Amino acid sequence: MLSGFAYLRFATQIYTASAQLLIKNNASGPGLGGGGAASSALVDLSSVFNTDNGVENEIAILKTRFIMDKVVSSLMLQEVYTFEGTVKTSELYRPPFKIDYTAKISDIKPSSYGVLIEKRGTITFSNGKIKKNVKFEQPFYCNGLGIVTIHRISNLSLKPGKYTFSIRNFDSVVEYYMANLSVMSGDPKSTILQLTINDPVREKTEAILNQLVKIYQEENIKDKNQTNDSTIKFIDARVIGVGQELAAVEQRIQNFKQHNNLADITEQSRLLMDNYSTSTNQAVQNETQIKILTELRDYLKDEKNSQRIFPSALTSDLSLNGLADRYNQLLQERARQLLSNTENNPYIQNLDTQISDLRSQMINNINSYLRSLITTRQQLQSQIGGFHNNVQDVPVAERTFLGLTRDQMVEQQLYVFLKQKKEETAIERTANFANSKLIDYPKASMLPISPLKSTVYNVVIILALILPVLLIVVIDLLNTRIITRDDIKEKTQIPIIGEISNSGTNTEEVIVVNQGTRSAIAEQFRALRTNLQFYLKNENEKVLLFTSSASGEGKSFLSLNLGMALAILGKKVLVMEMDLRKPGLSKKLEIDNANGFSEYIISNKIQLADIIKPTTYHENFFIISSGQVPPNPAEILLSEKTPAFMEALKKEFDYIIIDTPPIGLVADAQLLEKYADLVIYVVRQKFTYKRQLNIADELYRSGKMRRISIVVNDISESKSSYGYGYGYGYGYGYGYGYYDGNEPKKQSWIGKLFGK
Secondary structure, eight states: OHHHHHHHHHSOOBEEEEEEEEEOTTOSSSGGGOOSSOOHHHHHHHHHHTOOSSHHHHHHHHTSHHHHHHHHHHHTTTEEEEEEOSSOEEEESSOSEEEEESSOGGGSOSEEEEEEEOTTSOEEEEETTEEEEEOTTOOEEETTTEEEEEEEOTTSOOOOEEEEEEEOOHHHHHHHHHHHEEEEESSTTOOEEEEEEEESOHHHHHHHHHHHHHHHHHHHHHHHTHHHHHHHHHHHHHHHHHHHHHHHHHHHHHHHHHHHTOOOOOHHHHHHHHHHHHHHHHHHHHHHHHHHHHHHHHHHHOGGGTTSOOOGGGOOOHHHHHHHHHHHHHHHHHHHHTTTSOTTSHHHHHHHHHHHHHHHHHHHHHHHHHHHHHHHHHHHHHHHHHHHHHHTTSOHHHHHHHHHHHHHHHHHHHHHHHHHHHHHHHHHHHTOOOSEEEEEEEEEOSSOSBSOHHHHHHHHHHHHHHHHHHHHHHHHHHOOBOOSHHHHHHHOOOOEEEEEEOOSOOOOOSOOOOTTOOOHHHHHHHHHHHHGGGTOOSTTOOEEEEEESSTTSSHHHHHHHHHHHHHHTTOOEEEEEOOOSSOOHHHHTTOOOSSSHHHHHHOSSOOHHHHEEEOSSOTTEEEEOOOSOOSOHHHHHTOTHHHHHHHHHHHHOSEEEEEOOOTTTOSHHHHHGGGOSEEEEEEETTTSBGGGHHHHHHHHHHTSSSSEEEEEEEEOTTOGGGTOOOSOOOOOOOOOHHHHSSOOOOOOHHHHHHTO
């Protein structure tokens, strides 16, 4: 529980904010430009490519990098203020101060700056090893930021302490919030979107969602206004030209009047002009349409405008307007798809084909309409020609004036038409609205969604129950040495005759069993002595052979102390040092090894009595040392004298204990096994490898060693699986370096943990 509390205290808390956005179905076009499947062309495309131009499109737009780029830029999310608390460092969305700098944020590399504010109001601004003492509102220079000014925000409390101002990589920040943003439609039949975002700062989550929806709606309206903006831009360019032409005509009229002293025209001329004006009004309108359509045709033919919105409001032809609406919708759909796809996408390539086809149709439609207008113009010019015959009777000055007036009327009509269309387009533009409505404003959760206290505490409880079990299992799997009685039982069915504990000391004492000794380890040897009666059937069975898998497992120690336990009982006991390769037992007992078993076998001059040596430990306790190390130990053991030698000893002693080399290293023990009535296989806890028991088990199953039992040596008192609660044990400081070259090493705590 404490670990769970600590984790909750130090872990970064994550909050979530959510909002609901209604996508309206009555918008005029797809994507950012409108709602959905109004365009038949787009409906056809949807059936071909299995796409949805409705809610799914808006979900894709809301999750685009294009939108999130604008959110991060507008909220300056790459700037991060943090405060270093006593326990953990927390991010501040509304810090009590604001750092302004003159460098462009796009030119600043990701970096962090320390801001230490003391109680008296002094500020230490640090950039790596460079530190500066500054004040609020005091400009100073900082490498990378330019001129820096720290402004105090008066309505927020300032807590003295260590703050950090960081500028993060813009792309990384965008990718982070894109990954933490979720836009989903709960019901396939509904057009309501659920927006959620996660962040460690609660206030920031609400601000991000608000800004996300705001930018999305602004871009939506901007796309809807593309047609109107394109029309207004086209009109503005034409108004300038027409205005200049109109001004030039009016200037010529003014100059003509002044030059000819023409104040007014005669009544006859006025009547002629009225009739002429009535006939030419249609011609003026016709000429205006011809000019507009010619400009629009040139606009379509110009490759620079191939991806620009067509200004359809300037023409009154219904067929052309229908084509223009479809054309603009396809352009908007293409722009929307390019937010998340490349131009090589089959869907976009199909759009390009349709756009090109529509552009050709529009050009053909305009050409057809122009031919009709030109025919009408010729008819009107023929009508107007009749009036010119009557104008011949008008004085030359008035006739010239009428021509200038006609030009003025044409330019005025075109100018007024353009101004009127611009005003209509501007009014239409203001009527555009977003295709969505925020019906549930962003609201952050009051409590963090991660980490959850209940979940953490449940996990801690489960781990507290499982980890000990797992640890035991892992230790057992990793442990390769004998630790418990079960480790032995899993490897072999050889019976365990006795168990000898460890005292936990490093004493060099060889004999721990003496007359009257009541120590725990002495009692264990007496128990081992008692157990022999269950394995030795009669008095003729008196030869015990000690062996093991490797050196250092305590064969000599057990041989001597079991022999001493038998001697105390009044039995005449002989311990034979039959490790002819590296003898050490006689040295430990401080007995001369000059005449031993090797000399007896090799020389006929040495008698049996010459090699049987008494010990100082007990009058019934004797030893035969190994003698000098021979070059051929196995041949010595196989000597013809050995059987008679063993028979002679059995007649003289009640018990004979043979201390042999490890059976896992040499075959000496197997050569002597035929003389033994019981083989005692020594296993040392936390020393003998489990796999080494395979040697003893194979000898037991194959019958190569007829009667064999196990003694577990060096049992730790902490291992309750053996049932020992004694505070005693033993230690010994010798082993078989002849085989492994080293004494048993002191284990590290890791080795002790895994029994290695």
